[in-house]
Amino acid sequence: MNTTTRAGALAGRFEATFGAAPDGLWAAPGRVNLIGEHTDYNEGFVLPFAIDKRATTAVRLRNDSTIRLLSTVGDRGLVEADAAALTPGTVTGWAKYPLGVVWALRQSGIEVPGFELLLDSDVPLGAGLSSSHAIECAVVTALNELTGAGLSAEDMVTLTRHAENAFVGAPTGIMDQSASLRGASGHAVFLDCRDQSAELVPFPAQEAGLVLLVIDTKVAHSHADGGYASRRASCELGAGILGVTALRDVAVAGLEEASGLLDPVTFRRVRHIVTENDRVLQTVATLRSQGPARIGGLLDASHASMRDDFEISCPELDLAVDTARSHGAIGARMTGGGFGGSAIALTPVQDERQVRAAVVRAFAEAGFTAPDIFTVTPAAGAERLS
Structure with a gap:
């Protein structure tokens, strides 16, 4: 089903469900990514791009404070809430993402009334492709327009991060929202997470005769779990011991000195962040000067660092990366927060x-669940469809 047809079907279902057009x-x-x-929560550099899979919301404002939410994805019933009574930690399931956005908007002084919302999404869940942020960014884009809030993309990035951190309870940075809100067709977003x-x-993979394969391992992950939080705590500990605001301020040349100041585990965590920031800068320079066919080695080095220093890979991700690399991919790495999710293979x-x-x-030979494998291309960011 193409985008136009899918959007039309969503609008029709909204009217059938809620009794009026959105x-x-x-x-x-x-x-x-x-x-x-x-690197994002360490005030460093990232290079994500928006993909051609997205969350779509049909929305209609109400005259009271009642919010009614329904999703086409999975067997989920209608969720009702009061916009004026939202409290962090009290909402579970998928509804915490749109309701977190409402809470964050109201916390910032924007009066959000009740509304009805029907969600449809083809972003794979739990695959490390930021399905939750796609929902948040679609909702904040809709409410920004419907309330006349006049927020910039940067404002919406900040608000959705606040929703993630304080309402959802996931200590994420700004990369995912920035890619979703600021992406452009055919391009990656080189983001400085400090400012x-x-x-x-430009990321002209197709013109270079390449495809970017996503290998969804089907190993579910969650940003709200302890693994992500413990890595962030290690980074903060390392920055504190090294006397810097964030690990962004540590150069590769400073790692030798750092090794004598940090315990072995904290040092490995720090080394990943420092070298990963450098790999982002190298990747951007290489894309601009030589094109995507020359970045394979940087992708490989990134995966090795996440596997060995940051220890956020898993057997399924390692097998996906190693197998893709040995059968023709020019570079491969896990992508996302880790502990499951997806790998990418530039092929x-x-x-x-x-x-x-x-x-x-x-x-199959390893006895793992069959992966889902598909291609993605750099796509436009958040937008109004109709």
Whole structure:
């Protein structure tokens, strides 16, 4: 089903469910992070791009404070809430993402009334492609317009991060929202997470004869779990001992000195962040000067760092990366917060079929759940559809 048909079906279902047409439809994409993992909350650099899979919301404002939410994804019933009575920690399930946005908007002084919302999404859940942020960005884009709040993309990034941190309870940075809200077709978003400055960097994979395969391992992960939080705590500990505001301020040349000041585990965590920031800068420079066919080694090095220093990979991710690499991919790495989710493999078009087949075969031989493998392309950011 193409985007126009899917949007039309969503509008029709909204009217059938809520008894009137929506005020409009808004969509926001998921994201793939090309490189730069866990650097965002360390005030570093990341290079994600918005993908051609997205969350779409049909929304209609109400005259009271009642919020009614329904999703087409899974067997989920209608959720009702009072916009004026939302409290962190009291909402579970998928509804915490749109309701967290409402709470954050109201916390910032924007009067959000009640509304009805129907959600549809083709961003895979739990795959490390930021399905939750796609929902949040679609909702904040819709409510920004419907309430006349006049928020900039940077404002909406800050608000959705506040919703994630304080309402959802996930200690994430700003990368996912920035990619979803500021993405552009054919480009990656080079983001400085210290000041939110962003530049679009061409990522012409198709023109270079390449495809970016996403290998969803089907190992579910959660940003609200202890693994993510403990890595963040290690980074904060390392920055404190080294006397810097954030690990962004540590250069690769300073790692030797750091090794004598930090315990072995904290040092490995710090080393990943410091070298990963450097790999992002190298990737941006290489894309601008030589194109995507020359970044494979940087993707490989990023995965090795996440596997060995940050220790956020898993057997399924390692198998996906190693198998893709040995059957034609020019570079591969896990993407997302880790502990499951997806790997990406930058692959010559002529090798795509054999990479897909080899990964499926390797997973079967290892006794793992069959992966879902698909291509993604850099797509536009959040927008109104109708």
